[in-house]
Amino acid sequence: xxxxxxxxxxxxxxxxxxxxxxxxxxxxxxxxxxxxxxxxxxxxxxxxxxxxxxxxxxxxxxxxxxxxxxxxxxxxxxxxxxxxxxxxxxxxxxxxxxxxxxxxxxxxxxxxxxxxxxxxxxxxxxxxxxxxxxxxxxxxxxxxxxxxxxxxxxxxxxxxxxxxxxxxxxxxxxxxxxxxxxxxxxxxxxxxxxxxxxxxxxxxxxxxxxxxxxxxxxxxxxxxxxxxxxxxxxxxxxxxxxxxxxxxxxxxxxxxxxxxxxxxxxxxxxxxxxxxxxxxxxxxxxxxxxxxxxxxxxxxxxxxxxxxxxxxxxxxxxxxxxxxxxxxxxxxxxxxxxxxxxxxxxxxxxxxxxxxxxxxxxxxxxxxxxxxxxxxxxxxxxxxxxxxxxxxxxxxxxxxxxxxxxxxxxxxxxxxxxxxxxxxxxxxxxxxxxxxxxxxxxxxxxxxxxxxxxxxxxxxxxxxxxxxxxxxxxxxxxxxxxxxxxxxxxxxxxxxxxxxxxxxxxxxxxxxxxxxxxxxxxxxxxxxxxxxxxxxxxxxxxxxxxxxxxxxxxxxxxxxx
Amino acid sequence: xxxxxxxxxxxxxxxxxxxxxxxxxxxxxxxxxxxxxxxxxxxxxxxxxxxxxxxxxxxxxxxxxxxxxxxxxxxxxxxxxxxxxxxxxxxxxxxxxxxxxxxxxxxxxxxxxxxxxxxxxxxxxxxxxxxxxxxxxxxxxxxxxxxxxxxxxxxxxxxxxxxxxxxxxxxxxxxxxxxxxxxxxxxxxxxxxxxxxxxxxxxxxxxxxxxxxxxxxxxxxxxxxxxxxxxxxxxxxxxxxxxxxxxxxxxxxxxxxxxxxxxxxxxxxxxxxxxxxxxxxxxxxxxxxxxxxxxxxxxxxxxxxxxxxxxxxxxxxxxxxxxxxxxxxxxxxxxxxxx
Numbered sequence: 001x002x003x004x005x006x007x008x009x010x011x012x013x014x015x016x017x018x019x020x021x022x023x024x025x026x027x028x029x030x031x032x033x034x035x036x037x038x039x040x041x042x043x044x045x046x047x048x049x050x051x052x053x054x055x056x057x058x059x060x061x062x063x064x065x066x067x068x069x070x071x072x073x074x075x076x077x078x079x080x081x082x083x084x085x086x087x088x089x090x091x092x093x094x095x096x097x098x099x100x101x102x103x104x105x106x107x108x109x110x111x112x113x114x115x116x117x118x119x120x121x122x123x124x125x126x127x128x129x130x131x132x133x134x135x136x137x138x139x140x141x142x143x144x145x146x147x148x149x150x151x152x153x154x155x156x157x158x159x160x161x162x163x164x165x166x167x168x169x170x171x172x173x174x175x176x177x178x179x180x181x182x183x184x185x186x187x188x189x190x191x192x193x194x195x196x197x198x199x200x201x202x203x204x205x206x207x208x209x210x211x212x213x214x215x216x217x218x219x220x221x222x223x224x225x226x227x228x229x230x231x232x233x234x235x236x237x238x239x240x241x242x243x244x245x246x247x248x249x250x251x252x253x254x255x256x257x258x259x260x261x262x263x264x265x266x267x268x269x270x271x272x273x274x275x276x277x278x279x280x281x282x283x284x285x286x287x288x289x290x291x292x293x294x295x296x297x298x299x300x301x302x303x304x305x306x307x308x309x310x311x312x313x314x315x316x317x318x319x320x321x322x323x324x325x326x327x328x329x330x331x332x333x334x335x336x337x338x339x340x341x342x343x344x345x346x347x348x349x350x351x352x353x354x355x356x357x358x359x360x361x362x363x364x365x366x367x368x369x370x371x372x373x374x375x376x377x378x379x380x381x382x383x384x385x386x387x388x389x390x391x392x393x394x395x396x397x398x399x400x401x402x403x404x405x406x407x408x409x410x411x412x413x414x415x416x417x418x419x420x421x422x423x424x425x426x427x428x429x430x431x432x433x434x435x436x437x438x439x440x441x442x443x444x445x446x447x448x449x450x451x452x453x454x455x456x457x458x459x460x461x462x463x464x465x466x467x468x469x470x471x472x473x474x475x476x477x478x479x480x481x482x483x484x485x486x487x488x489x490x491x492x493x494x495x496x497x498x499x500x501x502x503x504x505x506x507x508x509x510x511x512x513x514x515x516x517x518x519x520x521x522x523x524x525x526x527x528x529x530x531x532x533x534x535x536x537x538x539x540x541x542x543x544x545x546x547x548x549x550x551x552x553x554x555x556x557x558x559x560x561x
Numbered sequence: 562x563x564x565x566x567x568x569x570x571x572x573x574x575x576x577x578x579x580x581x582x583x584x585x586x587x588x589x590x591x592x593x594x595x596x597x598x599x600x601x602x603x604x605x606x607x608x609x610x611x612x613x614x615x616x617x618x619x620x621x622x623x624x625x626x627x628x629x630x631x632x633x634x635x636x637x638x639x640x641x642x643x644x645x646x647x648x649x650x651x652x653x654x655x656x657x658x659x660x661x662x663x664x665x666x667x668x669x670x671x672x673x674x675x676x677x678x679x680x681x682x683x684x685x686x687x688x689x690x691x692x693x694x695x696x697x698x699x700x701x702x703x704x705x706x707x708x709x710x711x712x713x714x715x716x717x718x719x720x721x722x723x724x725x726x727x728x729x730x731x732x733x734x735x736x737x738x739x740x741x742x743x744x745x746x747x748x749x750x751x752x753x754x755x756x757x758x759x760x761x762x763x764x765x766x767x768x769x770x771x772x773x774x775x776x777x778x779x780x781x782x783x784x785x786x787x788x789x790x791x792x793x794x795x796x797x798x799x800x801x802x803x804x805x806x807x808x809x810x811x812x813x814x815x816x817x818x819x820x821x822x823x824x825x826x827x828x829x830x831x832x833x834x835x836x837x838x839x840x841x842x843x844x845x846x847x848x849x850x851x852x853x854x855x856x857x858x859x860x861x862x863x864x865x866x867x868x869x870x871x872x873x874x875x876x877x878x879x880x881x882x883x884x885x886x887x888x889x890x891x892x893x894x895x896x897x898x899x900x
Contacts, residue, residue, distance in 0.1 A: 067894040134767040151767045160753045241717060241755030243899055251719050254619050255890045257647050404620055411627035418631040428826065430633050514620045518587055518613040518633065529616055533593040
């Protein structure tokens with residue numbers, strides 16, 4: 001997380017605050033302790049992985065180094081860069097169009113551009129594979145138009161490739177960039193760009209010289225999430241036969257039965273991710289501080305018919321490819337299943353489980369993320385910011401790895417509790433934490449904490465610190481400042497954070513599969529159950545429900561503004 | 562307000578912990594719910610014992626192991642012999658001595674000590690284009706024959722169904738011969754190895770390839786129309802050949818099976834469920850609903866499966882296959898089979 005306290009010097013008003021205020025800040029331990037606790041929780045899965053890793057020798061490494069890792073590393077790098085490029089291009093481009101230009105359909109595009117976010121990557125992969133299979137709708141229509149009989153006569157791009165995976169994953173993840181960039185553009189005036197234009201700069205030069213640097217902090221935040229999500233992806237890459245490092249972790253574990261080896265690779269990957277993130281933070285430090293002034297919307301350019309049509313096409317395409325095509329495919333498959341067999345048993349309870357689980361996860365991560373962001377903002381203690389960074393570790397490792405690592409300490413604690421209760425009452429209560437779903441909730445909360453913390457951190461950044469200083473000089477407590485000043489101003493980023501986490505938790509698969517209690521299905525797990533059996537058409541209804549339930553809040557979020 | 566709500570919700574979750582009642586049996590399974598649910602429903606209807614399931618695809622062994630002494634797991638149900646052995650090797654199972662089980666399941670399909678029992682079998686067969694491939698019989702080795710260049714479709718070499726087959730070949734012919742075969746198959750691939758077994762049949766229908774490998778029960782799922790009309794067409798496009806290795810000994814099969822968990826809180830119910838799964842009634846469900854080969858002698862396979870011809874199981878002991886699993890997986894990487 002970006003540490004506000006190091007990013008910019010406190011404003012003058014703040015420095016002028018009377019010394020009791022400073023003392024109050026210096027003695028505020030609550031934030032520090034909270035960060036310490038959350039960081040400790042986030043380190044639990046890492047500790048679990050370490051305990052696995054040291055239990056094994058180096059048996060898996062020679063063959064991995066010789067045959068797998070170099071290629072997997074290259075594939076992973078290709079995928080990361082490709083997806084980041086797609087997400088940046090689509091996310092930043094469309095954000096500029098809808099925030100700065102007026103053209104037909106813009107008011108719909110504003111929220112519709114978020115739709116692909118509701119698609120799980122693995123569902124996108126299934127859907128697209130079916131759509132462009134030689135027997136699928138698209139090539140069949142094309143062949144009919146071209147008069148070709150033999151499916152081999154119409155070569156199509158191979159989706160089971162790095163390019164295919166970049167296409168599928170990039171389309172799902174670009175909203176992570178679109179959302180913060182659009183928000184930033186709505187808050188900042190276009191005055192700089194206007195000034196550049198009056199000085200005779202061309203549109204390209206304005207975009208790269210003025211506009212892009214302005215939105216870069218928001219885009220970087222989005223891209224960091226995009227890259228971590230990509231690194232986490234197992235569903236789509238495995239389905240498309242992409243051999244990434246994450247897939248290598250899986251294969252080592254599931255095919256070769258070596259959790260020890262898998263943990264070793266996972267820890268090595270985690271170290272690299274942490275290093276990259278730390279470097280990214282250093283790079284961000286050197287960015288000029290953003291001014292916190294918000295502006296009303298200014299200077300939208302009304303596009304001429306030709307430009308308007310181009311803008312329309314540029315915004316419609318990602319929605320069509322990322323939502324329209326797979327969504328209508330899913331709807332068609334779900335409808336035909338429904339006609340044949342009605343609603344599958346258990347689907348509604350799975351939907352309820354999904355909503356409750358995702359809702360609780362969103363509530364916990366938003367509350368904890370807010371506390372973290374506020375603690376970092378007011379921190380005088382230099383240890384707070386790094387601790388808050390550690391708290392976000394859960395997002396930096398694949399979901400399964402997090403879940404397996406978490407199993408060890410949670411199960412140990414669970415057994416302690418059970419033994420204690422048995423000693424006291426003679427009752428066998430079984431495993432309370434795992435059996436109640438608390439372990440699963442902890443895993444998901446640790447996993448998505450970063451999303452909410454980063455979103456709220458960015459939101460807090462926009463609140464001028466002189467407000468805090470002024471309130472404090474009037475004798476307001478930190479708690480009161482948080483409650484009466486920060487919270488109301490933070491309503492939009494709070495909603496964003498809650499919705500991003502909710503949608504992500506709805507889609508989450510690997511940790512949910514491993515840690516859920518007996519007889520607890522979510523939409524994602526029941527969909528996976530069908531897909532693993534090779535009957536993903538049977539899972540179409542579950543997939544559709546994930547999309548629909550994920551959509552409602554997304555649309556609500558955007559339309560409220 | 563929010564914190565109070567979360568607290569209440571967490572408390573509610575904690576209170577919802579399933580009681581370890583007498584009338585239940587808890588199953589941890591790597592088998593897809595749709596495959597196992599009909600069997601469990603029938604068991605509950607017959608015995609009144611409630612069956613609770615958690616379908617864990619990866620990490621079932623890890624979960625049971627870390628859950629330790631208080632684990633609620635009673636029965637562990639997995640696909641693939643290697644996974645069964647892993648459970649036994651990690652000390653997560655307990656021996657069961659049941660006359661009913663010993664009678665129902667042939668000796669080579671259960672652990673002599675009673676730590677694991679096979680409950681169904683599936684054959685790894687060749688799907689060939691009905692109208693383009695004339696061969697009546699083929700061996701696994703034939704898939705590397707240059708005459709099939711650009712005509713072979715197969716799922717990932719790292720999938721357990723394939724690593725098991727490759728391990729069997731290593732056990733028979735050694736690593737070098739198997740490597741040569743894998744390289745030959747790779748050179749014959751019509752497309753990247755990937756997708757599922759059913760995709761092989763679909764791609765044969767689409768004329769993308771002429772031959773491929775798939776599991777026997779998918780043929781039943783496709784041809785029965787259980788997967789919809791579209792899949793029926795895939796199933797009808799292929800001729801199914803029960804292949805052998807070049808020693809002509811028999812077809813490679815894999816199993817699904819189960820073991821009673823070491824710390825099972827409802828051990829007796831777990832044994833009851835195992836006995837039920839080996840009963841004639843349940844074995845017929847395996848055959849009819851899932852199109853698997855029953856392990857119980859005297860229970861017939863589904864007509865669609867029976868029509869594939871008489872199955873001769875390759876007599877290579879399952880233990881020999883399990884020994885070479887890791888080697889097989891490493892060989893797939895070394896050859897770069899998945900591209």
